[in-house]
Amino acid sequence: MYADVNVVLDMLQVDEACLQQGRDRQAAVWRGEVPDRVPLLLGRSESRQVADRVGPQYLRLCEHQLRGGYPVSEYHEYDHFTLREQFNDPRKMLIEALWDVIGWARTPSDAQLSLRPNYGVGIVASVFGCGTDMNENDMPWVSRRPPKEVLLDIDLDRLCEVGLFPRVIEFVQRAREALRDFPQVHVFMPDLQGPINTAFLLREQDIMLDMLENEPFFHSLMKIITEVFIRLTRRLKPELGEPADTGYHGSLYMAGGGVRVVDDVSVMLSPVQYRECVLPYVRRCLAAFGGGWVHSCGNISHQLDAYLETPEIRGVNFGEPEYYDFQALLPRFAAARTFCYGGPVRELDESAEGYLRRVADCLRGAKQSLIFMPRYRGQDMAEGQWPDPAELSAMWAALCNEV
Numbered sequence: 001m002y003a004d005v006n007v008v009l010d011m012l013q014v015d016e017a018c019l020q021q022g023r024d025r026q027a028a029v030w031r032g033e034v035p036d037r038v039p040l041l042l043g044r045s046e047s048r049q050v051a052d053r054v055g056p057q058y059l060r061l062c063e064h065q066l067r068g069g070y071p072v073s074e075y076h077e078y079d080h081f082t083l084r085e086q087f088n089d090p091r092k093m094l095i096e097a098l099w100d101v102i103g104w105a106r107t108p109s110d111a112q113l114s115l116r117p118n119y120g121v122g123i124v125a126s127v128f129g130c131g132t133d134m135n136e137n138d139m140p141w142v143s144r145r146p147p148k149e150v151l152l153d154i155d156l157d158r159l160c161e162v163g164l165f166p167r168v169i170e171f172v173q174r175a176r177e178a179l180r181d182f183p184q185v186h187v188f189m190p191d192l193q194g195p196i197n198t199a200f201l202l203r204e205q206d207i208m209l210d211m212l213e214n215e216p217f218f219h220s221l222m223k224i225i226t227e228v229f230i231r232l233t234r235r236l237k238p239e240l241g242e243p244a245d246t247g248y249h250g251s252l253y254m255a256g257g258g259v260r261v262v263d264d265v266s267v268m269l270s271p272v273q274y275r276e277c278v279l280p281y282v283r284r285c286l287a288a289f290g291g292g293w294v295h296s297c298g299n300i301s302h303q304l305d306a307y308l309e310t311p312e313i314r315g316v317n318f319g320e321p322e323y324y325d326f327q328a329l330l331p332r333f334a335a336a337r338t339f340c341y342g343g344p345v346r347e348l349d350e351s352a353e354g355y356l357r358r359v360a361d362c363l364r365g366a367k368q369s370l371i372f373m374p375r376y377r378g379q380d381m382a383e384g385q386w387p388d389p390a391e392l393s394a395m396w397a398a399l400c401n402e403v
Contacts, residue, residue, distance in 0.1 A: 003078045005091065005178050008098045011074060014105055014113065014184045022110030026371055027255035030314060032337040034368045039110040040396050041251040041373040042389050044069035044103035046076070066100075066251060067374045068352075068386040069107030075099050082136045086118065090171040093118060094178060101185055104251060107389045110371075111251035114186035117171040119164050121262075124192050124228055125201040126163025128154055142201045151202060152220055159228060160235055172239045186248040187240055192232060194261035194294075195225045195281035196269075208268070211277055218277070226281045230288045233259055237289075245290030252341055252371065257291030257314045264319070267298035274303050279310065286312035293341060299323040308336035315371070317341040322377060326362040334366035343372045352386050353395060360399035367400065 028035035043066030086093040097115035104111050120140035122132055128151055131144030159165065168190050175187045199207045199221055210218040237244055237258070245258045261282050266274050286292045291312045296303075297319030307313050315338060318324060326344045333340055344362065346355040355374070363370060376384035386392055 001078055002081070003095055005095055005098070008095055008102070009178070009182070011072075011102050012098070012105055012182060012185070014182060015108070016184060018108055019112060019184055022112060023253045023255075025110050026112075026253040029339045029368055029371055030254070030256035032368055037397050037400050038363060038367055039371045040393060041066055041111040041371065042068040042104075042107045042109035042392065043100070043111050043251060044071050044107065044383075045100045046072045046103060065375075066104060066107075066111060067376060067384060068392050069103050069109070069389055072099060072103045072106070074102075083139060084134055084136045087120075087134060087140055090167070090174050093171060094175050108393055109389065112186070112248055112253045113184055114188040114248035114250060115175070116188045116250075117168045117175075117190040119167060119171075119190055121191050121193055121197070122201060123164045123168060123190055124198045124225065124232065127159050127165055127228060127232070128163075128202055130163070130202065132164065145202060145204070148203065148206075148217075152217075152224060154224060154228070156224075156227065156231065159231055165232065168236070169239060172236070176239075176241065186242070188248045188250065189233065189236060189240065189259065191262070192229055194263050194285065195222050195229065196265045196278045197262050198225045198229070200265045207265075211273070222277075222281045226284050229285050233289065244288075251373065254292065257286065257293065257312070258289035259286060259292040260317075261285050261292065261294050263294050263296040263300070263303075264298065266296060266303055267300050269303075271302055271306065275306055279306055283310060283312050293317060295319065304329075304332075308332060308338055313338065315339045315341050321345050321375065326359070330362050330366040330369045333369040339369050339371060341371045341373065342375070343370050345375045345377045346384060347377055352392065356392075356396050356399055360396075360403050363400070364403045367403065372396075 022039060025035040025037060025039040029039060045065045081092040081096055086096055097118065101113050101115055105113055120132070122130055122140060122142040125142050126132060129146040130142045132140045133143040134140040160169070172187050179185050203210060240247065243258065247254045247258045249260055263282065266278055269278065282294065291314045293315035294307060294313050295317040299320065301324070307316055321342050322345050330340065344359050359372065
């Protein structure tokens with residue numbers, strides 16, 4: 001038996017005062033101010049698509065799998081649509097996305113409530129003519145790439161009519177209509193990636209050769225990708241009902257910049273290559289929306305100086321935070337008036353109290369540098385054992401007062 005949209009919405013209860021308090025705390029961090037308490041994002045995502053398989057490829061929103069929240073027991077009373085079914089039916093995508101929102105809403109924390117059109121990483125690539133493939137329970141992936149010769153001939157006036165973008169618009173419109181009685185629940189930007197990531201999706205490893213051997217083509221392609229990113233984002237902002245320079249992203253409230261750039265491929269570049277060949281395009285994407293934040297997987301430590309020196313980059317999210325020493329990192333963020341969205345991960349043998357105390361110790365003199373999203377170590381995205389959310393939140397508040 002599958003749940004209907006209205007059945008799921010009947011389970012949704014929103015605490016407006018809690019959401020406002022969370023927005024205020026997150027907004028303070030965006031402004032570089034010390035909040036009354038470092039924002040703590042708790043929740044529960046009952047989104048395992050395949051029984052006993054919990055790797056990132058089996059989860060809908062890997063980047064936003066919140067921990068430490070109240071479970072949603074009703075989730076297990078229903079059948080659930082596969083990722084392929086969700087991709088092909090906006091109603092099914094909305095139903096499955098709402099389960100996460102219910103878990104977040106039931107948990108007292110600073111997390112916001114938003115869901116996204118979840119069409120994968122290839123949305124921008126699709127308007128260049130790429131195809132999309134997917135298995136039943138995997139996220140969509142880019143396929144059937146067009147030849148290099150046609151990539152610079154994209155029709156910028158027809159972007160919203162081609163590729164996956166019409167599906168994105170349809171989902172946004174249908175979701176916002178279904179959520180009309182829940183203005184506190186937002187639809188956020190789909191995954192538009194970033195200039196170098198999209199260039200890699202279009203050219204694969206050949207983009208590295210382009211960078212080294214054919215600079216005119218490389219920069220022409222990066223300029224066009226950047227323009228497409230900006231135009232698609234500008235088209236989506238009114239549909240989402242948010243200003244250009246603010247918005248939502250999962251549990252995050254964006255108060256001083258309206259967009260995210262995904263920068264994974266830059267892990268393979270030297271700092272000089274990054275500053276010369278990628279950073280200018282990242283800055284253009286962010287500047288068009290009053291700044292924003294950058295997400296990168298892998299160990300991006302060698303690009304951190306560039307991130308922290310770039311005024312348009314207001315925040316950074318690490319896909320693998322276990323690579324970083326936050327005791328040394330967060331004071332650098334505070335000095336640069338930049339924040340980390342995420343934070344340290346909990347070790348497998350570490351108590352919840354010990355984990356929170358260790359994170360709080362990293363905040364001495366840097367309480368404006370973190371929007372904290374607890375996470376358990378490991379690529380399996382395990383939930384882990386946590387105290388009652390109210391107890392966890394009180395413990396965090398007390399520890400923040402001590403540092």
